[in-house]
Amino acid sequence: MNIKSLSWIACFYFLTLSFTTAQERPNIILIFADDLAYGDLGVYGATGWTTPHLDQLAADGAKFDQFYVPHAVCSASRAALLTGSYANRIGIHGALDHTATHGLNPKETTIAEMLQGNGYATGMVGKWHLGHLEEFLPTKQGFDRFYGLPYSNDMWPNHPESKNYYPPLPLIEGEKTLAYLEDQSELTTWYAQKSLEFIEQNKDRPFFLYLAHSMPHVPLFVSDKFRGKSEQGLYGDVMMEIDWSVGQIRKKLNDLGLSENTLIIFTSDNGPWLSYGGHSGLQGGLREGKGTSWDGGIRVPAIFTWPGKIPSGVIPNQPAMTIDILPTLAEITSSPLPELPIDGRSIWPLIQGKAIPEYPYYAYYNQNELQAVIYGKWKLVFPHVYRTIPAGSELRNDGLPVKYSYIRMEKEMLFDLSTDPGESKDILSEFPDVVNQLREFAEQAREDMGDHLTQRIGAGTREPGKRKP
Numbered sequence: 001m002n003i004k005s006l007s008w009i010a011c012f013y014f015l016t017l018s019f020t021t022a023q024e025r026p027n028i029i030l031i032f033a034d035d036l037a038y039g040d041l042g043v044y045g046a047t048g049w050t051t052p053h054l055d056q057l058a059a060d061g062a063k064f065d066q067f068y069v070p071h072a073v074c075s076a077s078r079a080a081l082l083t084g085s086y087a088n089r090i091g092i093h094g095a096l097d098h099t100a101t102h103g104l105n106p107k108e109t110t111i112a113e114m115l116q117g118n119g120y121a122t123g124m125v126g127k128w129h130l131g132h133l134e135e136f137l138p139t140k141q142g143f144d145r146f147y148g149l150p151y152s153n154d155m156w157p158n159h160p161e162s163k164n165y166y167p168p169l170p171l172i173e174g175e176k177t178l179a180y181l182e183d184q185s186e187l188t189t190w191y192a193q194k195s196l197e198f199i200e201q202n203k204d205r206p207f208f209l210y211l212a213h214s215m216p217h218v219p220l221f222v223s224d225k226f227r228g229k230s231e232q233g234l235y236g237d238v239m240m241e242i243d244w245s246v247g248q249i250r251k252k253l254n255d256l257g258l259s260e261n262t263l264i265i266f267t268s269d270n271g272p273w274l275s276y277g278g279h280s281g282l283q284g285g286l287r288e289g290k291g292t293s294w295d296g297g298i299r300v301p302a303i304f305t306w307p308g309k310i311p312s313g314v315i316p317n318q319p320a321m322t323i324d325i326l327p328t329l330a331e332i333t334s335s336p337l338p339e340l341p342i343d344g345r346s347i348w349p350l351i352q353g354k355a356i357p358e359y360p361y362y363a364y365y366n367q368n369e370l371q372a373v374i375y376g377k378w379k380l381v382f383p384h385v386y387r388t389i390p391a392g393s394e395l396r397n398d399g400l401p402v403k404y405s406y407i408r409m410e411k412e413m414l415f416d417l418s419t420d421p422g423e424s425k426d427i428l429s430e431f432p433d434v435v436n437q438l439r440e441f442a443e444q445a446r447e448d449m450g451d452h453l454t455q456r457i458g459a460g461t462r463e464p465g466k467r468k469p
Helices: 003-017 052-059 074-083 111-116 187-201 234-255 274-279 322-333 432-449
Strands: 027-033 062-064 121-127 145-149 169-173 176-181 207-212 262-268 302-305 361-365 369-375 378-381 385-388 405-408 413-416
Touching (some): 027 234, 027 322, 052 234, 052 302, 074 322, 111 121, 121 187, 187 207, 187 234, 234 262, 234 274
Antiparallel strands (some): 169 176, 262 302, 361 369, 378 413, 385 405
């Protein structure tokens, strides 16, 4: 089966399973945390802090145990989420900073543009990170409103490893800078308030809210109402405040009578930034963290809740990825898919507890390196260089990182993630047919999107947006 036939299957599901009429369009709230790890929620095994609102959200709907981002780094992960495409397909790599002269191409269709064209009010609150120049801001990419930061909250003069490299951190509303932040203690609270305002103002029409928290990415900040509340320390306090914000949103929906017609999705952009020690999250038994294609870097919590449409307590037994969110939302809102090819497929049946055909997913890092392919329970990892915390390192709890070391992986490895989620036992020699199938998928991806590890140039890539002359 090739990539084109897989894309056809995705479109087939969209055409045959679409059911929503214009009068039934649900409100959609997509909450995207930053560096929140697989084990950071109580329902995923967190200790040292509590997340009762997120745990209840999971109990009320579907909780994925094997949900992925395709890129374990900020900008690339966000590009994939909002476009349904691998970020290397659309020319976004790494984490864009204040020097970037490119961003998400306006020719790409975001979730916001797709829903805006279907009569939705669209609002974004939080971290954008897909181009800080005016022509790339959220208001140019389908959002009616924007309040938040143009990039990561550590891209400011107080960065512990790059003092005074970054300019003052702008807080933006629409396309105008409101202030330059010197303290971020109220940031999560401000995001919650702006989210509640958006919901209130659009309660009488379908709306899409994209809440992209800046936390728990370092530097960690928390308001007085949660400072010192967890057993773990500052990271735990931050997690409890994020959880509180989810509770505030659900309360607002209940108060307005909107809960039954609102889909809430909660997930994260990648795994924990392990070099920050006590200021990073919990791997939950997975290998490595942010900045790697091991599961600790790319497997994240994922919760989908929609009362009456998603049964409570669903735990899908197949993998899915953030690129699937756009086509899934297209299906449930009867919105046309983007004109340009995308990579995700609708997983609506899977969210409801049904099986769907298996589908290969790819993990990329650096400048378009295809580092792994995932297919059902199988994961084939290709030779590459990855970062790790050196053995014997004394991790800190003061917001300062330790240095990574780098390991060159010399040969392919195969893992059965159903029995070995920590990727500790290479079983490549035991399953030659599986290996060959995953290699075939990888070759199709290389032909389509390229691969710097094998010096391949793909035929299906597109350019990012370029700065206006």
